[in-house]
Amino acid sequence: MKKIIHLATCNTCQRIISEINPSSDVVLQDIKTDPLTEEQVVAMKEMSGSYESLFSKRAQLYRKRSLNEQSLSEEDFKNLILEHYTFLKRPVMIVDNQIFVGNSKKVVAAAVEVFSKV
Template sequence: MSEAEGVDVYWLPHCSTCQKAVEHLRGKGVTIRSLRDLKAQPLEHAEVEDLARKVGGAETLFSKRAMKYRKMGLHEQTLSEEDLLRLMTEEYTFITRPVVVHGDKATAGFSAKRLDALVEG
């Protein structure tokens, strides 16, 4: 990976999973071009759509582990791709974190194996 390439990370600075992912990337010598705090700098709808496309779809980006998922009764509903995108735009906790973007591909959630494949491939 060239210096100019690097990765962009969408995260929450106090999230231990996000911190582990950033440490993993830095340990591999990966340049982190930007760190975007999803709570402090919420994503626009178009940005959520773009991230969903890069990770392989809204289902992959959407976190069913968010506390609000059950509270809002979403587990009892059939949600369309547009519903998922809208929910992630309205509420950052529905976005699986961290999201690491390299070029036109991305991975959501921390998996050393997936991160390595993203930056090496």
């Protein structure tokens, strides 16, 4: 499976997708128009190790809801990601059983390398 989970209106996601230059067999999933399923979130957690690693603490709703002042559990992170797409750290790039989460230079460089080999 080759998939990039992104937000179509996010300039950073678009820049990273153009860097990866995905082949036609890569599935692009816009989480605003095609929301994540619980099965997808659970599968991503299995690959990444935790729901917190998939969670964006930069999301505006994170501070707006004062979540930054709370101690959140793994179940809380999972439920928030399922509740609103803004809580997913983007983009999420998946190649087989490898997952790359977020837009740090190191993560993007590793994803570009893996996508270029498949």
